[in-house]
Amino acid sequence: MGEAPASLIDNLQGGYTNVFDLKSKGSQTATLIGTKTYVIGWSNDQEESFGVRIFDKCTNEWVIPTVLGTKPKPFKGHLAVLLGQDRILVVKENSSFDDCIWFLEVDTEYIKQQKKKLATPVVAWSRGVIGAAEKPVVISGPSGVGKGTLINKLMKDFPAMFGFSVSHTTRAPREGEKNHVHYHFTDRTVMEQEIKDGKFLEFASVHGNLYGTSTEAVDAVADAGKRCILDIDVQGARCMRDSHLEAIFIFVCPPSSEELEKRLRARGTEMEEQIQKRLRNAKTELEKGREPGLFDYMLVNDDFNTCYENLKKLLGLDEAVNGNSSSEMGYLPLVHSASKSDEKILIASETGGLEKASQNRIVLDLSSIKGGAPARTRGLNMYFA
């Protein structure tokens, strides 16, 4: 790159620093981690100019990393603070509360995995979500068991609460299915390239077609302030379980294989060959669904209304959930763990944009954050000091 790197970094690192170690200078910040300096910021109104670049002291060279996750729009003026040694908290100036906190992950577990996979330097953005946003809901189960019917009813009954994560698929649309509503219908070569580019949180080959959840699909629901529902197969659920997306995992079972076949045939959307394939795959899916540690709950979809009521109960939409045993409710709770960090950041506003002087100091409580790149970082708490 055409500029004197060392002096730029000295210049940035000599910039404004307050007691909370927030550094900034103009529209760029430099954060030193080990031998690498992460420069964040856009230059000269050129939308695509940089964003993130890394200066490596060992090689004396600039590196432009692969940037994963949904990126923030180019911004002027921000503060950067190093959290641990693996992520940088970015506080955007002059932004609404729902768009001011971002995390640039540089060496988290997710980044380590992606570096290995892509064999290039990688960083990833994750937007901070303030408040106790509800966990996304992952619903899996064999074809024809009634996942779509349950989800549609939930979305119809609670339109302001739930948003559907629209997956990508290479399968052909069925009659009545709308592009970008039911699925993003796509070409295999396009999707394969997008998988390589890191666009998907997870993907799997199911019944001979590719299906995948893009980061954008999940973010779009979170951005609309809704709780995300994902209808994905067991392989996708496994991937999500291993990722940072903290979700509730629900497996829907049929009352019997005969009933499953009956429903698939009655739906009338598949040719015989596809029906046979789906019934064969159902056996494996039912076995995988019972693997310990994957699903939090199992629902048997025998009588639809009973199953729907039980789904509502375990999503906390019915007060009757308290005190009911799992067997009475028709699902089996399994156990999973969560981790916590413990940090508070005080942000002093210098812009004077806030009216009361007492509101110029904001505490960002990171002690309950969850999730992370390539999806949202949830559970942030923000209050005036």
Ligand SMILES: Nc1nc2c(ncn2[C@@H]2O[C@H](COP(=O)(O)OP(=O)(O)O)[C@@H](O)[C@H]2O)c(=O)[nH]1
């Ligand atoms: N892994 C993964 N599976 C998906 C995704 N979207 C849909 N699926 C699964 O793909 C399978 C086939 O879905 P579809 O073609 O709509 O058929 P249906 O299940 O018979 O209604 C189902 O098990 C879905 O849960 C996705 O984004 N990722």
Ligand SMILES: Nc1ncnc2c1ncn2[C@@H]1O[C@H](COP(=O)(O)OP(=O)(O)O)[C@@H](O)[C@H]1O
């Ligand atoms: N509890 C139920 N009893 C009888 N039929 C059902 C029940 N739940 C769903 N169905 C029907 O079964 C078929 C498959 O349901 P669908 O929601 O498309 O399954 P999936 O999304 O799991 O593939 C649909 O025709 C639906 O109306």
